Amino acid sequence: MGGPGASAMELMLTFGVFLLILPLLRAAEPSVEPADSAAGPAVPPDTRAASRPPAPVTDVAKLCVCDLLVAQCDVNCCCDPDCSAADFSLFTTCSVPVVTGDSRLCTQKAAVYSLDVEANPPERIFTLTDLVNPSVFCIHAANYKQALYFSPPEIPTAENFDQLLKEFGGATFSAEPDSWSIDTESQNPDANETYRYEYGVPIQTVDAFLRLPSPVVSSWCSDANPAGFLVNQATKCIRAVRVETCGSVEAVSMLFYINSSILAVPKSSQVVNISVQSIAVQSLSGTRTLLNESDVLRLPVPLDELCINIVLGVSYHITYTDTGEIIAAAASFVLGAINKAALSIQQSFEISFTQSTNRYTQLTIMQSTSNQDCLAAQGARTPILFGYNVVSGCKLRIPAAVKCQPLSQTLLDLLKGQNFPEYVAAFGNSQAQDVFEWVPVITHLHTAEQSSCQIPVSLEIEVKWTKYGSLVNPQARIVNVTAAITTSTLKQLPSGRQRTIPVMSSVVFTDISSPAEPGYKAWPTINVRLPFDFFFPFV
Numbered sequence: 001m002g003g004p005g006a007s008a009m010e011l012m013l014t015f016g017v018f019l020l021i022l023p024l025l026r027a028a029e030p031s032v033e034p035a036d037s038a039a040g041p042a043v044p045p046d047t048r049a050a051s052r053p054p055a056p057v058t059d060v061a062k063l064c065v066c067d068l069l070v071a072q073c074d075v076n077c078c079c080d081p082d083c084s085a086a087d088f089s090l091f092t093t094c095s096v097p098v099v100t101g102d103s104r105l106c107t108q109k110a111a112v113y114s115l116d117v118e119a120n121p122p123e124r125i126f127t128l129t130d131l132v133n134p135s136v137f138c139i140h141a142a143n144y145k146q147a148l149y150f151s152p153p154e155i156p157t158a159e160n161f162d163q164l165l166k167e168f169g170g171a172t173f174s175a176e177p178d179s180w181s182i183d184t185e186s187q188n189p190d191a192n193e194t195y196r197y198e199y200g201v202p203i204q205t206v207d208a209f210l211r212l213p214s215p216v217v218s219s220w221c222s223d224a225n226p227a228g229f230l231v232n233q234a235t236k237c238i239r240a241v242r243v244e245t246c247g248s249v250e251a252v253s254m255l256f257y258i259n260s261s262i263l264a265v266p267k268s269s270q271v272v273n274i275s276v277q278s279i280a281v282q283s284l285s286g287t288r289t290l291l292n293e294s295d296v297l298r299l300p301v302p303l304d305e306l307c308i309n310i311v312l313g314v315s316y317h318i319t320y321t322d323t324g325e326i327i328a329a330a331a332s333f334v335l336g337a338i339n340k341a342a343l344s345i346q347q348s349f350e351i352s353f354t355q356s357t358n359r360y361t362q363l364t365i366m367q368s369t370s371n372q373d374c375l376a377a378q379g380a381r382t383p384i385l386f387g388y389n390v391v392s393g394c395k396l397r398i399p400a401a402v403k404c405q406p407l408s409q410t411l412l413d414l415l416k417g418q419n420f421p422e423y424v425a426a427f428g429n430s431q432a433q434d435v436f437e438w439v440p441v442i443t444h445l446h447t448a449e450q451s452s453c454q455i456p457v458s459l460e461i462e463v464k465w466t467k468y469g470s471l472v473n474p475q476a477r478i479v480n481v482t483a484a485i486t487t488s489t490l491k492q493l494p495s496g497r498q499r500t501i502p503v504m505s506s507v508v509f510t511d512i513s514s515p516a517e518p519g520y521k522a523w524p525t526i527n528v529r530l531p532f533d534f535f536f537p538f539v
Helices: 006-029 046-050 162-168 404-418
Strands: 099-101 107-116 123-132 233-240 274-282 288-289 301-303 306-320 326-339 344-355 365-366 380-384 390-399 423-424 437-446 453-468 473-488 496-510
Touching: 046 162, 288 390, 288 404, 301 380, 326 344, 365 390, 365 496, 390 404, 404 453, 404 473, 404 496, 423 473
Parallel strands: 274 326, 306 344, 437 473, 453 496
Antiparallel strands: 099 107, 107 123, 233 344, 274 288, 301 306, 306 326, 365 380, 390 496, 423 437, 453 473
């Protein structure tokens, strides 16, 4: 090829192949650029090939969508870096108040701009906050693995009974898993001691414990009996007292039962004072009169041949939380008088406990006491549990000299209690922000007859509910709550006489669900539509 006998076509093909190979060979050779001081140092070819476009700006503080003019301040653009404090003082509003990044993220930073027009001169306010995107489905990791699945309870058997008794056999136990607890026994030597009241533990006070006098060996009172936590007690005992020395006997004075504060939890510095809830004065004939001012301390006072203001009965009412902490304590007193002929008196003592379940204005009902005395039952209430019909009551002795208005208000507070709710939740898990899931409590007043003095004697609460949801597992839904208060006429009694009236309270749950009826779906209807030109060309 290329010899004397080669044709012109062969020479052109050979020259074309040579021209094709020559560029390929040049591309394979290393590129060497001359070292020129003006052009700068030589850049390696691999570095130049690996260069990428600049990454997008993710700092929201540097993003500004209203910055349109170059090197100039845009009007009302609070994120423009070209604007100064003097420019911000002339702005009327921020055209872009919030600047965010990628809207596809669960959480992102947000730059918030606003103007403080009250400042002199007005100035710009810039804050950087975390913004949660509610339109994106996000998955968050949970540290508490035990909450991600339901663990079936262990059934007691003959093999594991001793182990379960050791774990759950105490008066109380902690529901927290072992992974939550930390090793503090080495750091705190008193880690094994309890810092909450448990059942039967004596209620501690600043000086010793809460006294609940009771007969120990004989019928005489012993003040060495401590009141146990959650242990309802009612005792009666005899105490020796004479008119001449009544002022020196501590156990017949109100101060003896309220002068020491209760510890909120054992071995703590937090104390709870014992307040006086009510004071009833009992005459020598046995009639009782409720004092209007219960905060006045009445001490025993010898008066001629009598000694008045002697404590005949004390009723403690303790309010506690579900964590074993005492948050309130109140005492109701019955004071009396003795004459010179008396050498001893009979005292009655009572203590009751109520869990503080009305912190969130729950629906409660009056709690009956052992002696059925309405004056001693003030403040003792129990929460109303769904589906449980409850009836409770007490008796009230009304002397002739009692006033109508204070007695009516006392009975109304006794029946309704404090913080009587205006709404109840329709479901057991209704949220406060769901206003349509709260049912109003409708109160009715039933008066027997129109007279000058009407006192409430009963409270009847009716809760109507229905089954809501699936027939397989329906939920209970409250649809109506009514509270009916019935009054009675307080007639004037002759001087020196008294009457006893019953005071009742009840709760009734009524199921108004409609019974499920079998049914069938309706047959589908045929909707035939003809084309608009079906009768063309006749019509």
